Amino acid sequence: MRIAPLSILAALFLFAGLASSVGASDTWCDTDPIMVVTTPGGSHVPLYVTTGAYGTEHLPAAQLAQASYTVTPTSNGQATKVTVTVGVGNDAFSSHFQTRAGVSTGPFQTGTVYAHTLGYSDQAMTMHFVLPEK
Numbered sequence: 001m002r003i004a005p006l007s008i009l010a011a012l013f014l015f016a017g018l019a020s021s022v023g024a025s026d027t028w029c030d031t032d033p034i035m036v037v038t039t040p041g042g043s044h045v046p047l048y049v050t051t052g053a054y055g056t057e058h059l060p061a062a063q064l065a066q067a068s069y070t071v072t073p074t075s076n077g078q079a080t081k082v083t084v085t086v087g088v089g090n091d092a093f094s095s096h097f098q099t100r101a102g103v104s105t106g107p108f109q110t111g112t113v114y115a116h117t118l119g120y121s122d123q124a125m126t127m128h129f130v131l132p133e134k
């Protein structure tokens with residue numbers, strides 16, 4: 001008769017262990033759209049703007065991120081100073097989750113990485129870098 005209570009207790013411990021692992025994922029989810037930057041000299045430079053949120057439940061918020069840029073000539077017109085601003089909004093799961101953004105020439109922060117930053121949802125992340133004029 002002692003086997004039944006022990007097996008019930010073991011099943012409860014197993015269930016408790018599984019239940020504690022269900023929930024938000026402890027991983028980054030990223031999206032990586034292309035932004036074509038037009039320099040003051042008229043060059044069109046395709047750049048990847050990797051945007052991420054911590055936790056898979058926040059992937060839709062990362063996918064809906066808003067990105068914009070401004071350019072100004074520098075180095076006597078031989079280069080372009082670029083400012084990229086990325087915003088990831090809050091979602092139904094949280095009003096304050098970790099976010100990140102980066103700008104590179106290749107997908108998912110490959111090639112030349114010009115800038116990267118960390119932030120939080122509903123707060124703009126701003127990155128500055130210089131592109132050589134082609």
